[in-house]
Amino acid sequence: MKGEDLIERVLREGERRADEVEVFYARGESVSTEIKKGIIGTAEESEAWSMAVRTVRDGRIGFSATSDPDRWKECLDAALASGRLATSQQWGGFPRPANLTSTASSSDGDLIVAVEDAAGMVADLLSGAAEHPVEVVGGGANLARSYLMVANTSGVLYGMDRTVAAVSLEAIREQSTGYEFDASPFRADIDARSVGEQAASLAARSLSGRDIATGRYDVVLSPVAAASILGHVLLPALSGRNVKAGRSFLADKIGEQVFDESLSVYDDPFAPGLGSTVWDAEGVPTRRLVFVEQGVLGRFAYDLKTGYRYGEGSTGSAVRSGGEPPGIGVHNLFIDGPRAKEPGDERAVWIHDVVGAHTANPFSGDFSVEISNPFWMEGGDLVEPIRTAMLSGNVFEMLAGIGGLGKDTRRVGRLTIPSIRLNNQQIIGK
Amino acid sequence: MAEVRYYDIRCVRGEITLVDIDNGVIESAGTSFFDKAVIRVLGSKGWGILTRDHVDIDSKRELNALIEAAARLAAVTQDRLDLADAPRGVLPVPPLGEDPRDIDLEEKTRLLAGVEEAARVAGVGNTRARYTEGIDSVRFLDSSGNEYSYEAVRSGFSVLAIASRNGVMQMGSERDHITTGFNLRNKQILGRKAGEVAVSLLDAKLPKGGTKRAVLDPELAGVFTHEAVGHASEGDLVREGASVLGGRIGERIGCEGLVIVDDPSLHEFGFIPVDAEGVAVQRTEIIRDGILSSYLHNRETLAAVGNGVPGHARSEHGAPPIVRMSNTFIENGDAAYDEILSECRDGILLIGSRGGQVDPGRGVFQFNAEYGYLVEGGETTDMVRDVSLSGEILSTLHNIALVGNDRKMSPGYCGKGGQSVPVSDGAPHLLLENATIGGRGG
Numbered sequence: 001m002k003g004e005d006l007i008e009r010v011l012r013e014g015e016r017r018a019d020e021v022e023v024f025y026a027r028g029e030s031v032s033t034e035i036k037k038g039i040i041g042t043a044e045e046s047e048a049w050s051m052a053v054r055t056v057r058d059g060r061i062g063f064s065a066t067s068d069p070d071r072w073k074e075c076l077d078a079a080l081a082s083g084r085l086a087t088s089q090q091w092g093g094f095p096r097p098a099n100l101t102s103t104a105s106s107s108d109g110d111l112i113v114a115v116e117d118a119a120g121m122v123a124d125l126l127s128g129a130a131e132h133p134v135e136v137v138g139g140g141a142n143l144a145r146s147y148l149m150v151a152n153t154s155g156v157l158y159g160m161d162r163t164v165a166a167v168s169l170e171a172i173r174e175q176s177t178g179y180e181f182d183a184s185p186f187r188a189d190i191d192a193r194s195v196g197e198q199a200a201s202l203a204a205r206s207l208s209g210r211d212i213a214t215g216r217y218d219v220v221l222s223p224v225a226a227a228s229i230l231g232h233v234l235l236p237a238l239s240g241r242n243v244k245a246g247r248s249f250l251a252d253k254i255g256e257q258v259f260d261e262s263l264s265v266y267d268d269p270f271a272p273g274l275g276s277t278v279w280d281a282e283g284v285p286t287r288r289l290v291f292v293e294q295g296v297l298g299r300f301a302y303d304l305k306t307g308y309r310y311g312e313g314s315t316g317s318a319v320r321s322g323g324e325p326p327g328i329g330v331h332n333l334f335i336d337g338p339r340a341k342e343p344g345d346e347r348a349v350w351i352h353d354v355v356g357a358h359t360a361n362p363f364s365g366d367f368s369v370e371i372s373n374p375f376w377m378e379g380g381d382l383v384e385p386i387r388t389a390m391l392s393g394n395v396f397e398m399l400a401g402i403g404g405l406g407k408d409t410r411r412v413g414r415l416t417i418p419s420i421r422l423n424n425q426q427i428i429g430k
Numbered sequence: 431m432a433e434v435r436y437y438d439i440r441c442v443r444g445e446i447t448l449v450d451i452d453n454g455v456i457e458s459a460g461t462s463f464f465d466k467a468v469i470r471v472l473g474s475k476g477w478g479i480l481t482r483d484h485v486d487i488d489s490k491r492e493l494n495a496l497i498e499a500a501a502r503l504a505a506v507t508q509d510r511l512d513l514a515d516a517p518r519g520v521l522p523v524p525p526l527g528e529d530p531r532d533i534d535l536e537e538k539t540r541l542l543a544g545v546e547e548a549a550r551v552a553g554v555g556n557t558r559a560r561y562t563e564g565i566d567s568v569r570f571l572d573s574s575g576n577e578y579s580y581e582a583v584r585s586g587f588s589v590l591a592i593a594s595r596n597g598v599m600q601m602g603s604e605r606d607h608i609t610t611g612f613n614l615r616n617k618q619i620l621g622r623k624a625g626e627v628a629v630s631l632l633d634a635k636l637p638k639g640g641t642k643r644a645v646l647d648p649e650l651a652g653v654f655t656h657e658a659v660g661h662a663s664e665g666d667l668v669r670e671g672a673s674v675l676g677g678r679i680g681e682r683i684g685c686e687g688l689v690i691v692d693d694p695s696l697h698e699f700g701f702i703p704v705d706a707e708g709v710a711v712q713r714t715e716i717i718r719d720g721i722l723s724s725y726l727h728n729r730e731t732l733a734a735v736g737n738g739v740p741g742h743a744r745s746e747h748g749a750p751p752i753v754r755m756s757n758t759f760i761e762n763g764d765a766a767y768d769e770i771l772s773e774c775r776d777g778i779l780l781i782g783s784r785g786g787q788v789d790p791g792r793g794v795f796q797f798n799a800e801y802g803y804l805v806e807g808g809e810t811t812d813m814v815r816d817v818s819l820s821g822e823i824l825s826t827l828h829n830i831a832l833v834g835n836d837r838k839m840s841p842g843y844c845g846k847g848g849q850s851v852p853v854s855d856g857a858p859h860l861l862l863e864n865a866t867i868g869g870r871g872g
Binding site for chain 2: 031033036037039040041042043044045046047048049050052061062063064065066067068069070071074075078079081082085086087089115116119135137138170172175176177214241245246247249323324325355356358359361363364366367368369370372388390391392393394426428430
């Protein structure tokens with residue numbers, strides 16, 4: 001008993017001991033091939049099964065999870081025990097079944113979870129990397145398929161397929177490194193050869209960079225660097241839980257011009273992407289959410305728990321990771337705006353990636369990070385590598401006045417983002 | 431059946447207990463269960479690896495089927511790997527002062543609430559505390575007839591306080607994790623400290639970035655050790671050509687007297703009684719008297735690279751073992767803290783850590799302090815915030831001018847290859863010359 005029959009059993013058994021019960025169930029398989037010494041060194045295959053149970057009684061929410069179907073009773077007991085300790089809160093019930101008319105695709109019917117396919121993707125990565133005089137020091141390919149299901153005692157029973165194809169390659173030339181990656185639900189989106197070529201090109205072209213003097217410069221953050229810095233600061237600031245707890249810089253700013261008027265930020269769960277879905281991790285129908293429109297802050301994201309507690313209502317923004325209870329997140333977040341101003345025309349420091357983005361202060365937005373693969377950019381072209389430097393700034397101040405967005409929009413995890421030009425930023429040379 | 435030169439299986443079954451209190455509200459308090467197995471087969475070339483939930487390690491039939499499936503995977507590999515012989519043995523697990531399993535969830539929640547409440551000093555608007563407890567039952571067996579089992583118990587917490595005034599928001603955070611028993615009693619003092627730091631940071635200045643002398647406190651100097659030296663000495667990175675420390679054994683890379691160690695046998699948060707391949711763990715001196723002397727190895731990287739010590743294979747449950755640090759530190763020198771501060775004269779004192787990262791191939795690292803103080807004329811003056819430090823592995827250790835005599839270890843988690851494992855790192859106070867300080871003050 002591992003599938004729908006087990007879910008049914010947990011719901012019925014739990015219902016006798018709590019007001020409401022919810023089961024979130026996931027099973028999946030994946031294969032990956034890992035590069036060692038420029039060829040395939042490891043082949044891995046994984047099967048996973050997990051079940052998370054939530055119980056609600058008198059507004060007290062209990063939670064437990066297990067990766068062992070035989071321990072489902074223990075798991076249910078643990079959820080009920082945890083519910084006895086949780087603080088009671090306003091609660092309006094798990095969602096009822098909805099007529100889900102929208103569609104969202106995050107599954108590729110043609111994707112086969114086969115080690116031979118992953119090995120073929122590695123061959124493509126390596127042939128791309130061979131275009132430049134570099135050593136390949138790591139990387140690999142991954143293919144995965146999973147099935148997710150959410151069910152509750154109000155009658156919701158939704159299931160969904162997800163697929164992921166992902167590649168990465170790390171190259172080095174002397175002390176110059178280059179890393180590139182891509183991931184998509186759709187196998188055909190992944191151009192492994194180009195990813196390998198790009199990583200190798202970064203390593204090869206970044207060699208013999210010149211020093212840069214400490215000072216203020218115009219910079220262009222590539223989509224990768226921008227996603228890295230924004231991911232650690234902007235995403236938490238949009239969470240309704242952080243807003244209500246006084247942990248968000250954006251709290252109390254609804255209706256205000258918080259960012260540059262050329263910037264819009266929205267979550268589109270129906271666009272094709274790694275997080276596409278028509279129901280969220282609690283079975284609430286998802287919707288397109290515009291957080292920031294032309295720089296004006298419009299709303300925040302809520303899950304059921306935070307929504308009920310503060311009378312805001314869920315925005316269908318619940319996500320899950322690992323064996324943790326659901327939390328507030330985004331499905332496919334877009335940083336968007338007109339590309340009227342070309343970001344690369346005037347001389348600027350172009351930054352491919354940063355080291356240490358997770359050390360940014362998520363509340364104030366202040367950060368100072370080491371930069372990776374920086375180049376002088378002129379007329380939109382990377383003309384000369386820079387050796388090494390740090391970039392210091394504040395995410396919220398940066399977004400309040402940007403110099404323009406690039407035409408190079410790219411998907412980086414759950415973010416879809418173009419390069420961003422920022423004028424007059426602090427660079428610390430060595 | 432495809433060729434099998436070696437196989438092993440490692441099963442970890444256990445429980446994770448989490449308590450999350452946010453602004454006085456008990457958000458969740460409960461236990462979850464996991465049961466993960468990793469089966470590795472070394473074929474004629476490389477590894478075939480399977481990950482499964484809930485494997486019966488005592489069932490010969492199940493085991494044989496898994497080995498056969500892993501062998502089929504291994505057949506697609508091309509890079510020929512060999513395994514070095516390595517000493518075997520399992521250390522006793524440290525005795526538990528107080529077994530967290532003997533304390534009910536209600537008491538844990540009440541104690542955590544006390545820590546969280548203590549953080550709510552005047553000026554603090556938000557507090558959050560999390561208790562984390564892990565009980566792992568580990569079983570391992572391999573095709574060479576080695577077999578072991580042990581239990582690991584980890585208990586600890588983190589507390590976060592946020593103070594705000596006129597739109598400025600600052601945080602203070604503290605954490606403490608141990609492997610030697612229940613760790614939540616009499617910890618209000620750490621909650622209070624998080625609150626006080628958050629409030630005092632409201633008046634802190636933004637430092638001016640640039641090159642200056644820096645004093646690192648033991649916690650931050652520990653992160654420095656981990657990021658600047660530890661990762662680059664990992665044998666897998668050396669083997670792949672992804673570390674600037676490759677080919678430099680015997681070379682002077684730091685000042686005289688400098689000793690940097692990774693020791694999985696210490697009863698700190700990174701303790702393991704045996705590594706994830708069944709190899710005995712031992713103290714490894716990465717740098718002795720300023721000279722690079724050992725890499726950290728597993729059996730495969732020892733065979734390929736040499737010049738080092740095995741017993742450093744670790745894995746998160748349900749993931750294959752890779753070369754990792756455990757308890758990494760700089761040994762004490764002989765400088766007193768006052769001497770370090772007065773020798774710094776004009777510079778910056780950096781305290782606590784918000785984490786760090788390294789690109790070992792390029793040899794560049796970055797890490798961030800929780801806060802700091804300007805040092806003027808050998809005395810600390812104004813408090814500063816949001817300050818980070820970056821440097822280059824090959825030059826930075828030569829810039830250590832003084833090594834203190836007050837080493838302290840701090841617990842944390844380290845991420846590599848998508849896996850997170852418990853570690854500790856530490857050092858005495860250090861004086862660094864020519865440190866690149868990142869800050870956005872004018």
